Amino acid sequence: MNRRHLLALVSLALLSLTAGCFGPGAISSEQLDQEPAEPYEWDTTRDVHIAIQTDSSFRGVYNVSERDSIELFRRDGFGGRNPLNVRAVRYRYPNGTVLTGSELEARGGGIDRTREVVTVTFPNGTTEGGQLAFTAGATPKRFSLPVFVEGSYEVVLPPDRRVDLPVFGTVSPRGSTAETIDGQTHIRWEEVTSRGVTVQYYLQxxxxxxxxxxxxxxxxxxxxxxxxxxxxxxxxxxxxxxxxxxxxxxxxxxxxxxxx
CATH class of the missing domain: 1.20.5 (Single alpha-helices involved in coiled-coils or other helix-helix interfaces)
Known part of the structure; x- marks a missing residue:
């Protein structure tokens, strides 16, 4: 086998591996159905509720009313998008029934990953009052995520974390309020329409x-x-x-x- 044939085989193998890692259906049922570290905040009055965990991951609950799908991703430093590595996916009907990720797919929904985004399609098309929850990774002491759903937001920091000290603590976009409840800082926005939400925080x-x-x-x-x-x-x-x-x-x- 000459060098040209060897390179062709290597390229084909890499393409196959890439397709397996990033193509549709690449998220396993075990990853989709695993239990979240703590229960999701289904009863939130906000359109988006984010709870940052001490292990540098976060739990997110999104109001997906009047939508039949949502794209989940992070932006890279070059203007592109990378799929969000989601796990413990749940969908909640307005009547309180909660589906796991694999149950969502079994009922006509879908969770598909490409090289740029994870697309979650909800069962039966648009559902009035439905909620989507998932867990994903975050950078230590800095939470940053695109705005997938516009509206009211709440970000809850891990215990003993603060944003009060300038330079070491920053919140974007502007217009937020902060309140400490049981040792945890709750940051709230009444309306978020910006491109993303960023919170840099520190330990007391x-x-x-x-x-x-x-x-x-x-x-x-x-x-x-x-x-x-x-x-x-x-x-x-x-x-x-x-x-x-x-x-x-x-x-x-x-x-x-x-x-x-």
Missing amino acids: RDIPIFGAIAAVSLIIGFGGAFYYKRQIEELRELREEMGLDVEVEEKDDGPPPGMG
């Missing part, structure tokens, strides 16, 4: 560490400034000793002869 116990880092930075900064100033003074003294900074006054002998 990190505050002394931030203060120590700031103090050390100030000490180093003042020390560097003092050293720099001392070096300049020593250089000036050295130039004066060498006579490099001595000003020589020119003797004025008057105008040239005949011009006085």
